[in-house]
Amino acid sequence: MKTTEPKSAPRTAESKHYVLRLYVAGQTPKSVDAITNIKKICEENLEGRCVLDVIDLYQQPQLAQGEQIIAVPTLIKKWPLPLRRIIGDMSNTERVLVGLDLRKKK
Amino acid sequence: MPKSRKQLPKSPTGIQGLDEITGGGLPKGRPTLICGGAGCGKTLLAMEFLVRGAAQFNEPGVFMAFEETAKDLTQNVASLGFDLKDLIARKKMVLDFVYIERSEIEETGEYDLEGLFIRLGHAIDSIHARRVVLDTIESLFAGLPNPLILRAELRRLFRWLKAKGVTAVVTGERGEGMLTRQGLEEYVSDCVIVLDHRVNEQVSSRRLRVVKYRGSTHGTNDYPFLIDEDGISVLPVTSLGLQHIASIDRISSGVARLDAMLGGAGYYRGSSVLVSGTAGTGKSSLAAHFADAACRRGEHALYFAFEESPTQIMRNMRSIGIDLSRWVQKGLLQFEATRPTLFGLEMHLTTMRKAVNDFKPQVVILDPLNSFITGGNETNVKMMLVRLVDFLKINQITGLFTSLTSGGGALEQTDVDISSLIDTWLLLRDIENSSERNRGLYILKSRGMAHSNQIREFLLTDHGMDLRDVYVGPSGVLAGSARLAQEAQEKAALMIRDQEVELRRIELERKRTTLEAQIAVMRAEFAVEEIASVKIIGQEKAEKAQLVQERVDMGLSRKADATAKKQKRGAK
Numbered sequence: 001m002k003t004t005e006p007k008s009a010p011r012t013a014e015s016k017h018y019v020l021r022l023y024v025a026g027q028t029p030k031s032v033d034a035i036t037n038i039k040k041i042c043e044e045n046l047e048g049r050c051v052l053d054v055i056d057l058y059q060q061p062q063l064a065q066g067e068q069i070i071a072v073p074t075l076i077k078k079w080p081l082p083l084r085r086i087i088g089d090m091s092n093t094e095r096v097l098v099g100l101d102l103r104k105k106k
Numbered sequence: 107m108p109k110s111r112k113q114l115p116k117s118p119t120g121i122q123g124l125d126e127i128t129g130g131g132l133p134k135g136r137p138t139l140i141c142g143g144a145g146c147g148k149t150l151l152a153m154e155f156l157v158r159g160a161a162q163f164n165e166p167g168v169f170m171a172f173e174e175t176a177k178d179l180t181q182n183v184a185s186l187g188f189d190l191k192d193l194i195a196r197k198k199m200v201l202d203f204v205y206i207e208r209s210e211i212e213e214t215g216e217y218d219l220e221g222l223f224i225r226l227g228h229a230i231d232s233i234h235a236r237r238v239v240l241d242t243i244e245s246l247f248a249g250l251p252n253p254l255i256l257r258a259e260l261r262r263l264f265r266w267l268k269a270k271g272v273t274a275v276v277t278g279e280r281g282e283g284m285l286t287r288q289g290l291e292e293y294v295s296d297c298v299i300v301l302d303h304r305v306n307e308q309v310s311s312r313r314l315r316v317v318k319y320r321g322s323t324h325g326t327n328d329y330p331f332l333i334d335e336d337g338i339s340v341l342p343v344t345s346l347g348l349q350h351i352a353s354i355d356r357i358s359s360g361v362a363r364l365d366a367m368l369g370g371a372g373y374y375r376g377s378s379v380l381v382s383g384t385a386g387t388g389k390s391s392l393a394a395h396f397a398d399a400a401c402r403r404g405e406h407a408l409y410f411a412f413e414e415s416p417t418q419i420m421r422n423m424r425s426i427g428i429d430l431s432r433w434v435q436k437g438l439l440q441f442e443a444t445r446p447t448l449f450g451l452e453m454h455l456t457t458m459r460k461a462v463n464d465f466k467p468q469v470v471i472l473d474p475l476n477s478f479i480t481g482g483n484e485t486n487v488k489m490m491l492v493r494l495v496d497f498l499k500i501n502q503i504t505g506l507f508t509s510l511t512s513g514g515g516a517l518e519q520t521d522v523d524i525s526s527l528i529d530t531w532l533l534l535r536d537i538e539n540s541s542e543r544n545r546g547l548y549i550l551k552s553r554g555m556a557h558s559n560q561i562r563e564f565l566l567t568d569h570g571m572d573l574r575d576v577y578v579g580p581s582g583v584l585a586g587s588a589r590l591a592q593e594a595q596e597k598a599a600l601m602i603r604d605q606e607v608e609l610r611r612i613e614l615e616r617k618r619t620t621l622e623a624q625i626a627v628m629r630a631e632f633a634v635e636e637i638a639s640v641k642i643i644g645q646e647k648a649e650k651a652q653l654v655q656e657r658v659d660m661g662l663s664r665k666a667d668a669t670a671k672k673q674k675r676g677a678k
Contacts, residue, residue, distance in 0.1 A: 087213055
């Protein structure tokens with residue numbers, strides 16, 4: 001069903017599923033908030049159609065360049081297109097939903 | 107450093123001239139801000155700092171680009187001879203393009219730039235970088251919301267860079283009333299360099315200024331710089347100082363009688379010579395003579411022509427008997443003909459320096475200087491010439507410059523006001539009298555030699571420049587036909603004098619002859635008189651003897667007192 005299945009998220013599910021990647025830097029309050037918030041949003045709005053990876057940049061710093069990460073936390077919506085970057089601690093649910101194209105921009 | 111005073115450690119840029127201005131480079135381990143308007147060369151300066159650091163000073167560097175992609179950057183700087191691919195392959199450099207697209211980003215709460223820190227830190231650690239460039243970090247403000255967070259994070263970034271001990275260069279776009287749009291100068295306060303690109307009279311010029319350099323002295327002027335195929339070169343004039351060696355070697359001007367006027371030996375080697383004069387007074391001819399003389403000595407001469415093409419100069423000089431083409435063929439003479447308006451002054455200066463460095467001449471000619479002046483840029487031209495003259499002097503190259511003096515103005519003034527730079531100044535001028543125009547030459551000044559103070563007329567003949575003798579009339583120097591008339595007059599006077607002398611000599615001769623004749627006559631008369639006198643004396647004597655004899659005879663016949671009287675007479 002939902003949430004934190006690790007990297008090997010099945011590509012076949014892409015058409016239906018949301019593929020999200022959350023980049024954080026260590027266990028800062030912001031990171032923890034972001035993880036909690038996005039999980040909650042996924043549960044409430046995507047009901048299992050969500051594959052979320054959480055990546056700690058301290059562990060894999062080389063990914064920062066490849067994924068064009070500047071700000072943390074950054075949530076990248078890999079699928080469906082268009083690609084979106086949602087930065088911040090995900091405390092503003094409304095905006096997260098806009099970022100995930102689940103809600104129209106006001 | 108063996109200096110007694112402790113210097114701020116510096117990171118040499120390797121950029122020609124910039125290290126001189128900054129006294130050794132950018133502050134080591136601290137961030138430096140380079141700001142300026144669009145297209146003024148910020149990125150290039152930063153890139154050159156990094157490339158030279160990696161290639162020359164073994165200081166690997168990270169280039170973090172916010173505006174151009176790695177591919178674009180590589181291509182752009184390849185034209186300047188920087189091979190980024192090679193440096194990256196050799197792990198001397200990391201090129202990281204930071205892609206920020208505002209439309210893709212949604213802000214949902216508090217964030218920080220730790221991602222950037224991690225990314226930069228990773229790049230730095232991967233090659234042990236000592237230098238970092240952030241170009242242009244202000245793009246973050248356009249790409250990310252919430253400037254308050256950004257400002258706080260930038261402050262942290264610069265602190266972090268300092269803590270890392272890397273020498274960082276941060277570029278920033280020039281803002282209204284501020285050095286940069288986002289006031290980066292607030293955060294980067296160790297060294298601030300401002301670049302400027304301005305267009306004056308349709309000619310552009312680039313300027314560099316070190317606004318601030320904490321803990322170090324630095325040149326504060328606006329220094330022109332340019333970007334050519336070798337990258338950036340800054341042209342500081344003040345840093346050159348006045349340390350050049352003065353030669354006592356003398357070289358001929360190419361005109362023997364002019365050499366005689368110049369203390370008998372010509373110009374000093376390595377001096378600067380200015381030939382100024384109104385139009386058509388023979389400035390270029392004098393320059394050609396000088397070039398010809400240099401080539402005759404086997405030296406190299408470089409002729410910068412700004413008004414005539416090389417072939418035109420060669421053709422024209424052939425008419426006064428100077429064959430420059432043979433020197434060109436022998437490779438002793440090189441012409442560099444360009445239009446002054448082709449590019450800016452700094453570019454001219456650099457191309458000239460480059461040409462001089464390549465050809466290594468002993469003699470350089472600039473004909474003429476004035477063509478650089480395009481209204482209102484006299485100071486710039488002067489600055490350029492100061493640099494040029496300094497450069498030539500340092501290299502012991504004798505420079506001859508011609509300058510067209512506009513009619514009406516003072517002759518002793520050049521348009522570019524460079525008289526103070528000039529060691530020997532020849533003034534060519536018209537001498538107008540008796541309804542004709544003639545050429546005159548005099549030495550306005552010549553440092554360090556006893557030079558003639560005469561105004562000399564000269565002719566341009568088919569065997570070159572011919573200085574004539576001086577004829578001074580009641581109204582000054584005589585020239586042209588007035589001089590010819592004077593010459594004829596003097597010749598006539600000389601002839602008359604010669605004749606008079608001859609006449610006198612003849613008269614004297616005549617007198618002597620007369621005298622001698624008189625003497626002969628008198629001698630003859632005297633001889634006659636003498637003979638007559640001797641004859642009379644003889645007769646007298648004979649008569650006297652006759653008289654005595656007669657008396658004796660008489661006495662004898664009278665027989666009276668004959669003996670006694672005879673004795674008395676004998677006693678007498």
